[in-house]
Amino acid sequence: MSLIVQKFGGSSVANAERLENVARLVTDTYREGNSVVVVVSAQGDTTDDLIAKAHEINDNPSNREMDMLLSTGEQISIALLAMAIEKLGFPVISLTGWQVGMKTDSNCGRARIKECSAERIRSELDKKKIVIVAGFQGINKYDDITTLGRGGSDTTAVALAAVLHADCCQIYTDVEGVYTSDPRRVPNAHKLEEITYDEMLELASLGAQVLHNRSVEMAKKYNVKMEVLSSFVKVPGTIVKEVCKLEKMEIRGVAKDLNVARIALMGVADEPGMAFRVFSALARKNIDVDIIIQSQGRDGTNDISFSVTKESLQPALDLMEEIKDVVKAKEIIYDENVAKISIVGAGMTSKPGVAAKMFEALYEKSINIEMITTSEIKVSVLIRAEDADRALVAVHDKFIGA
Amino acid sequence: MSLIVQKFGGSSVANAERLENVARLVTDTYREGNSVVVVVSAQGDTTDDLIAKAHEINDNPSNREMDMLLSTGEQISIALLAMAIEKLGFPVISLTGWQVGMKTDSNCGRARIKECSAERIRSELDKKKIVIVAGFQGINKYDDITTLGRGGSDTTAVALAAVLHADCCQIYTDVEGVYTSDPRRVPNAHKLEEITYDEMLELASLGAQVLHNRSVEMAKKYNVKMEVLSSFVKVPGTIVKEVCKLEKMEIRGVAKDLNVARIALMGVADEPGMAFRVFSALARKNIDVDIIIQSQGRDGTNDISFSVTKESLQPALDLMEEIKDVVKAKEIIYDENVAKISIVGAGMTSKPGVAAKMFEALYEKSINIEMITTSEIKVSVLIRAEDADRALVAVHDKFIGA
Numbered sequence: 001m002s003l004i005v006q007k008f009g010g011s012s013v014a015n016a017e018r019l020e021n022v023a024r025l026v027t028d029t030y031r032e033g034n035s036v037v038v039v040v041s042a043q044g045d046t047t048d049d050l051i052a053k054a055h056e057i058n059d060n061p062s063n064r065e066m067d068m069l070l071s072t073g074e075q076i077s078i079a080l081l082a083m084a085i086e087k088l089g090f091p092v093i094s095l096t097g098w099q100v101g102m103k104t105d106s107n108c109g110r111a112r113i114k115e116c117s118a119e120r121i122r123s124e125l126d127k128k129k130i131v132i133v134a135g136f137q138g139i140n141k142y143d144d145i146t147t148l149g150r151g152g153s154d155t156t157a158v159a160l161a162a163v164l165h166a167d168c169c170q171i172y173t174d175v176e177g178v179y180t181s182d183p184r185r186v187p188n189a190h191k192l193e194e195i196t197y198d199e200m201l202e203l204a205s206l207g208a209q210v211l212h213n214r215s216v217e218m219a220k221k222y223n224v225k226m227e228v229l230s231s232f233v234k235v236p237g238t239i240v241k242e243v244c245k246l247e248k249m250e251i252r253g254v255a256k257d258l259n260v261a262r263i264a265l266m267g268v269a270d271e272p273g274m275a276f277r278v279f280s281a282l283a284r285k286n287i288d289v290d291i292i293i294q295s296q297g298r299d300g301t302n303d304i305s306f307s308v309t310k311e312s313l314q315p316a317l318d319l320m321e322e323i324k325d326v327v328k329a330k331e332i333i334y335d336e337n338v339a340k341i342s343i344v345g346a347g348m349t350s351k352p353g354v355a356a357k358m359f360e361a362l363y364e365k366s367i368n369i370e371m372i373t374t375s376e377i378k379v380s381v382l383i384r385a386e387d388a389d390r391a392l393v394a395v396h397d398k399f400i401g402a
Numbered sequence: 403m404s405l406i407v408q409k410f411g412g413s414s415v416a417n418a419e420r421l422e423n424v425a426r427l428v429t430d431t432y433r434e435g436n437s438v439v440v441v442v443s444a445q446g447d448t449t450d451d452l453i454a455k456a457h458e459i460n461d462n463p464s465n466r467e468m469d470m471l472l473s474t475g476e477q478i479s480i481a482l483l484a485m486a487i488e489k490l491g492f493p494v495i496s497l498t499g500w501q502v503g504m505k506t507d508s509n510c511g512r513a514r515i516k517e518c519s520a521e522r523i524r525s526e527l528d529k530k531k532i533v534i535v536a537g538f539q540g541i542n543k544y545d546d547i548t549t550l551g552r553g554g555s556d557t558t559a560v561a562l563a564a565v566l567h568a569d570c571c572q573i574y575t576d577v578e579g580v581y582t583s584d585p586r587r588v589p590n591a592h593k594l595e596e597i598t599y600d601e602m603l604e605l606a607s608l609g610a611q612v613l614h615n616r617s618v619e620m621a622k623k624y625n626v627k628m629e630v631l632s633s634f635v636k637v638p639g640t641i642v643k644e645v646c647k648l649e650k651m652e653i654r655g656v657a658k659d660l661n662v663a664r665i666a667l668m669g670v671a672d673e674p675g676m677a678f679r680v681f682s683a684l685a686r687k688n689i690d691v692d693i694i695i696q697s698q699g700r701d702g703t704n705d706i707s708f709s710v711t712k713e714s715l716q717p718a719l720d721l722m723e724e725i726k727d728v729v730k731a732k733e734i735i736y737d738e739n740v741a742k743i744s745i746v747g748a749g750m751t752s753k754p755g756v757a758a759k760m761f762e763a764l765y766e767k768s769i770n771i772e773m774i775t776t777s778e779i780k781v782s783v784l785i786r787a788e789d790a791d792r793a794l795v796a797v798h799d800k801f802i803g804a
């Protein structure tokens with residue numbers, strides 16, 4: 001008998017029919033002899049509807065009152081799911097964030113979990129009940145309701161799995177698992193049986209929107225085994241854990257990210273502190289920089305290039321104009337029409353030539369590389385946006401095969 | 403400086419515009435130097451919508467999960483009202499039932515308040531905040547959410563006024579106060595300045611749907627001064643309290659109730675225990691009986707008549723058929739086409755002839771009386787339904803004047 005935490009997102013509980021589907025999945029797991037804790041998000045568009053309602057009244061409400069409002073979305077979901085499970089004749093109880101003792105800091109709207117007693121959950125599990133918990137919400141030390149922000153329900157599920165020492169934290173989504181690449185664009189993409197936390201983190205940050213990084217980071221910290229699987233198709237999903245069994249694959253996935261823009265400062269003075277000035281200015285404005293390259297320019301100056309998200313392009317350009325004279329740059333150029341293609345895999349650390357093999361795949365398709373960056377388990381390149389899909393397929397098939 | 407509890411019902415907070423109106427009323431009171439605690443119900447049709455949502459999934463959900471679901475309605479209202487008050491620039495905080503320590507028994511769906519610490523409210527009032535509290539809800543000793551059932555938000559407001567020793571508990575409604583009769587039917591009906599708890603209780607039970615009896619009973623018990631007033635028209639309302647100043651009026655109000663039916667057992671044996679058998683049988687089936695009359699029939703038998711609500715007519719008739727032989731009744735007759743007209747007023751106890759004056763008013767209009775019942779502060783008569791409106795005006799104008 002295992003203890004399993006199951007998390008269902010907003011689209012999985014969007015209406016009566018889908019709630020009934022979730023109720024069947026949950027009770028199937030219970031009937032197999034497992035203890036089951038279920039975490040649910042607000043139904044479909046509920047959160048957006050509540051935000052619209054608030055803005056009708058006040059376009060700048062306090063975060064505290066916003067959280068008071070938004071937390072009702074999950075409370076509605078847990079009650080309805082409990083009713084659906086009652087109808088199937090199983091013992092069930094729904095619990096809100098405060099009822100399970102989900103303590104957070106006071107950053108309403110993006111609170112971090114501090115601790116969770118889960119006493120009530122244990123006592124209900126002892127009574128053989130299926131326990132439904134509201135995701136996304138907690139309370140601070142004053143008993144005010146807080147919400148956890150993006151990826152909040154995944155994080156609730158992992159936190160409960162950690163506290164309860166659950167055997168697995170299943171995250172149900174609308175895809176069947178984690179794929180080697182986007183199946184809509186790469187015909188040969190296939191589902192992974194397993195992936196490590198670190199690989200999942202790199203993939204998630206590269207645009208594979210299956211799991212939110214926060215939840216994976218917490219799973220890694222507390223060694224919670226996760227499984228990503230479909231709430232609509234009953235097949236095994238992808239297991240996320242610390243160490244995966246050896247596979248012949250060098251890389252675990254290929255990702256594409258179009259939300260990227262390139263900025264270059266040309267002809268920067270070749271003096272100490274120039275790069276420091278550029279990137280500390282960006283950091284002060286909270287502009288995240290991804291790839292950074294500094295190269296020797298002509299006439300003894302340097303060219304400093306970096307990539308940012310498209311939303312950050314204009315603020316970053318404004319900032320560069322301000323410091324242009326300080327760093328003695330001759331010219332600022334930028335390019336929005338770029339894409340980032342990345343390969344991720346713990347396997348590449350031990351195998352030289354992985355990056356070269358990626359470059360070869362692009363060369364074979366005559367795709368030009370503008371920037372390159374590498375980490376322990378990742379290689380990313382910046383290319384023209386129009387080449388992105390061809391590049392994705394070429395790199396995927398080179399490593400993972402047809 | 404006073405401490406004032408203000409309660410606003412669902413129609414007063416139904417949309418953004420009405421919430422803004424309530425926010426202005428509340429902040430006006432605050433600006434006059436008062437401490438203000440506001441109790442709100444769920445917006446307009448929210449509760450009905452949530453019930454429909456539940457029944458789509460399970461037509462017989464547990465009361466516990468129903469309360470988990472329904473309590474979100476008030477939580478949405480308090481957050482939105484707090485945002486409306488924030489927009490006006492006043493310090494405000496919203497609190498749920500559990501956050502204010504509203505402890506109830508475990509009868510989900512119709513819980514009774516057991517105690518309320520109100521610590522959090524006091525601490526927020528000390529910080530000069532306007533405190534918005536979710537009506538209708540509490541928690542039981544297991545920390546499960548409960549709802550108070552009909553009239554719940556009024557009861558929340560009176561309970562808080564009692565615990566906080568508030569100077570007044572204002573119940574805002576869509577009428578301007580308590581009237582001597584229904585103003586839509588009695589042209590000369592006028593608003594009362596004051597009314598006693600007992601008179602209010604009699605009037606409420608007679609169909610003047612302004613305040614729910616539960617809240618008036620609690621106000622009487624803890625001597626909470628209430629005021630019924632309009633959330634749309636800014637004029638003084640009606641004060642409800644223990645003793646009212648003497649007025650020349652003998653009666654405080656005239657009420658009409660159409661939800662009544664008459665049953666008569668004809669020719670019941672003139673033996674001890676016959677009435678006992680009839681009414682204990684009705685009590686065992688939880689059928690409330692209002693007026694009871696026993697009269698000498700022909701041939702040494704008795705006729706026993708009583709009135710019930712229209713919903714209870716059929717079950718009461720079925721029961722009478724069952725016991726007809728036991729009480730040796732010859733015939734059962736019934737009549738749905740009746741109305742009850744009542745006069746209420748503490749003044750009538752000390753004045754003989756009040757009942758007679760009522761009968762005179764009806765006689766002058768040739769309205770026949772079928773049954774009569776009296777209490778300390780009330781006289782009710784059963785008449786033909788088609789005479790009800792004429793009777794209402796006649797009795798009202800006889801006592802209260804044109």
